[in-house]
Amino acid sequence: xxxxxxxxxxxxxxxxxxxxxLARDWNVVATMxxxxxxxxxxxxxxxxLPLDVTDPDSIDAAVEAAGLIDALVNNAGIGxxxxxETEDMAVVREIFETNTLGTMAVTRAVLPQFRxxxxxxxxxxxxxxxxxxxxxxxVYTASKSAVTAFSQSLALEL
Numbered sequence: 001x002x003x004x005x006x007x008x009x010x011x012x013x014x015x016x017x018x019x020x021x022l023a024r025d026w027n028v029v030a031t032m033x034x035x036x037x038x039x040x041x042x043x044x045x046x047x048x049l050p051l052d053v054t055d056p057d058s059i060d061a062a063v064e065a066a067g068l069i070d071a072l073v074n075n076a077g078i079g080x081x082x083x084x085e086t087e088d089m090a091v092v093r094e095i096f097e098t099n100t101l102g103t104m105a106v107t108r109a110v111l112p113q114f115r116x117x118x119x120x121x122x123x124x125x126x127x128x129x130x131x132x133x134x135x136x137x138x139v140y141t142a143s144k145s146a147v148t149a150f151s152q153s154l155a156l157e158l
Contacts, residue, residue, distance in 0.1 A: 013125055017075065027047075084139060107122060
């Protein structure tokens with residue numbers, strides 16, 4: 001039976017992705033910053049783990065607890081709607097730390113076991129705003145566009 005680790009499962013795409021794979025008999029490791037807020041029904045194929053993609057210790061603990069992973073879905077992210085010139089740079093950094101660098105950090109933590117087994121799948125969730133930018137989403141669009149570029153380059157490396 002295959003195992004998938006999914007980040008950002010407390011709501012949205014992460015939650016729905018976890019449900020999708022549970023319904024198809026995968027072992028699912030659903031991660032979220034606050035596992036107490038899980039909307040997932042108990043299952044013997046479900047493990048819910050805490051994971052903050054901005055914290056290296058949290059990433060290492062979650063990957064170790066997950067064991068062998070066949071697929072990784074980097075879904076954790078933060079949205080931001082607002083005029084760029086009014087956004088605090090600390091918020092801009094938080095968006096990039098979570099959306100972009102968090103994706104990279106979790107990927108890096110899982111890659112050694114994929115390399116060792118010469119198998120594994122990585123799915124990085126971005127956004128349609130990377131295809132058609134919209135006003136008031138400049139920071140979010142930039143963070144997700146960076147993930148798209150990272151994914152394309154990483155695919156060539158792997």
